[in-house]
Amino acid sequence: MDLNLIRIFVAVYSNGSYTQAARALNISQPAVSQAIKRLEDSVGMPLFIRQGRGITPTAKAVSMAEPLETAMNLINGAFSSERRLLGYGVEAVLHSIGKLDGIKFVLPPSDQSQALDDLRTNKVELMVDNVMTEDPAFVSELLSEQPIVVVCREQHSRLTTETMTREAFYNEEHVVLKTRRGGSQLLDVLTPESLEPRNETMEVTALSGMAMMISSSDLIGIMPVSFARLWENKLSLKIMPMPIKSLPLALHLVYHRRFTDDQHHRSIREQIRERVNQHL
Structure with a gap:
């Protein structure tokens, strides 16, 4: 044969x-x-x-x-023990994984269907993202769940307590991520209640850019708690619980079933799980 x-x-x-x-x-x-x-x-x-x-x-x-x-x-x-995988990884989790031999991470496209097509056609070999799919061609494992929080600078001129009210949340100026999934921003997806219009003053393309902008202004932003803690002391940030109902951010490890028994691929997956679990 x-x-x-x-x-x-x-x-x-x-x-x-x-x-x-x-x-x-x-x-x-x-x-x-x-x-x-x-x-x-x-x-x-x-x-x-x-x-x-x-x-x-x-x-x-x-x-x-x-x-x-x-x-x-x-x-x-x-034949693949030395090969280097290419994977998609969102910024919210890459700091948890760090440098990992055997794989190179790049940021995923904002279009979720495009990211899955890239997995299907072997353009990338795995993805760590908040993507959801029921396509039987893929394995989707829950990697972590973490709350989202509100972040401002420690010396914010109005937010002087450790919590903020719902009214203050909508009154303050927001810096938001440009990335959207399914036409919605992350907060829209993770909030089970109807949102009031926010005062979105600035848009950035990365969480790190959001953290930097918050540290030097009175803007507020929303990000996963582990990422906020990463920059809390370095940039003198204040972390506050969400004043509105929100669901935790669920990050999944997604890959095509063709790689289920691939020894090298499986080793990389195990290391990713271990790194993320240690960090959270």
């Missing part, structure tokens, strides 16, 4: 598309189609059938997929 045929079959099955498989493998779609036809001739029955504009696996393909994907992961793992 040609090992390349198995590699292409696994890619088609996991991506649910000849086109996406071709993109992930960096080969042409006709080459993918021809490989699947050769494999079908070898097993003596069809593996995928056309359904609308897409394809769906046959019962034979389903029965073959798991053992072949496991075998390919083991084979890939035998």
Whole structure:
């Protein structure tokens, strides 16, 4: 059996598309189609059938997929102990992970669907984010949950106590993150109640930029508590509980199921979990 045929079959099955498989493998779609036809001739029955504009696996393909994907992961793992993964990681958790041999983290795109497509096509191999998905192609593990807090500078001209009122929250000027998910800002997603309009005076692209701006002005901002504690003493910040109801920020470790048994990938995941758990 040609090992390349198995590699292409696994890619088609996991991506649910000849086109996406071709993109992930960096080969042409006709080459993918021809490989699947050769494999079908070898097993003596069809593996995928056309359904609308897409394809769906046959019962034979389903029965073959798991053992072949496991075998390919083991084979890939035998040659990948020194490879360097590329992953998406949000700033809210990267300070917890720090420098980790074997992986390079970059910030994810603001479009959640694009980030998942990049995982599907192997542009990146894992993601640490507040992304939520029920797509069965991915494994999504809860990595941590932490409250969000309000942050201001210690010498704020009006916020002189250790807490703030709901009225003060809406009266003060806010610095907010530019990043949005699903068209909403983070606070919109994590607040179960209807929000009043906030006085959004400034927009930044990073939590670190938010912390710096807060330290040198009377602006207030909202960030995860672990990130706020990181800068609390360095920038003379004050951390206050949210004066409105809010849910904890849930960060997930998300990766494609093709990497479940990959030895190197699994080692990186274990180190990420350990680093985050130690930091929180």
